[in-house]
Amino acid sequence: MRSRARARFFASLAWSAALATAAFADDRFGFGQPVATLDVAAWNVDVAPSGSLPAGQGSVADGLRVYASTCAQCHGSNGQGGPMDRLVGGSGTLNTATPVKTIGSYWPYATTIFDYIRRAMPFDRPGTLTNDQVYAVTAYLLNQNGIVAPGAVMNARTLKGVVMPNHGRFIEHDPRPDAP
Numbered sequence: 001m002r003s004r005a006r007a008r009f010f011a012s013l014a015w016s017a018a019l020a021t022a023a024f025a026d027d028r029f030g031f032g033q034p035v036a037t038l039d040v041a042a043w044n045v046d047v048a049p050s051g052s053l054p055a056g057q058g059s060v061a062d063g064l065r066v067y068a069s070t071c072a073q074c075h076g077s078n079g080q081g082g083p084m085d086r087l088v089g090g091s092g093t094l095n096t097a098t099p100v101k102t103i104g105s106y107w108p109y110a111t112t113i114f115d116y117i118r119r120a121m122p123f124d125r126p127g128t129l130t131n132d133q134v135y136a137v138t139a140y141l142l143n144q145n146g147i148v149a150p151g152a153v154m155n156a157r158t159l160k161g162v163v164m165p166n167h168g169r170f171i172e173h174d175p176r177p178d179a180p
């Protein structure tokens with residue numbers, strides 16, 4: 001009995017020692033470094049539909065230039081016919097036997113197009129576009145999808161005002177009775 005109690009005592013000592021080592025691991029081994037506020041800010045750029053968009057603006061015409069030089073090789077000359085995702089068209093097809101889901105026909109928020117392009121595109125060089133270029137190429141794609149006029153300029157205010165065609169057709173809450 002006594003030796004088992006002693007074994008438990010030593011096991012618990014070893015456990016606290018392990019915890020203490022973990023707690024001070026950074027001091028002891030020089031792991032990691034404090035994260036600078038600016039470094040966090042550089043990554044913390046996502047924009048939710050209710051979130052705030054950055055300063056900047058871009059027209060459909062500017063967007064055509066950005067699109068032709070940085071997007072067309074993958075997405076096709078007018079947003080379709082390229083090797084990667086089709087970005088234009090599909091309007092009115094979602095409730096047919098052959099739905100064509102594009103950012104124009106399917107996505108519920110225009111701000112998500114800005115957010116996605118700014119963080120993820122061009123696929124091979126994400127993060128290389130300026131905010132003005134992202135606004136512009138978003139304006140161009142919205143125009144190609146027939147959602148904004150050819151003279152449209154997108155900025156924080158106008159982009160939030162764009163109502164996407166499929167906006168009202170999403171179920172906000174999970175209807176399953178056992179879902180939280």
Ligand code: HEC
Pocket residue numbers: 066067070071072073074075084085086087101102103113116117121122123124129137
């Ligand atoms: C090197 C090829 C490549 C280039 C260049 C590129 N893309 Fe993409 N793009 C992709 C791929 C691959 C996907 C799909 C990514 C995935 O599903 O994870 C994609 C997806 C997208 C989507 C989402 C489509 C959807 O319906 O889900 C958008 C919007 C988009 N790209 C916009 C752009 C824009 C704007 C540019 C230019 C600034 C661009 N892309 C440049 C390869 C590319």
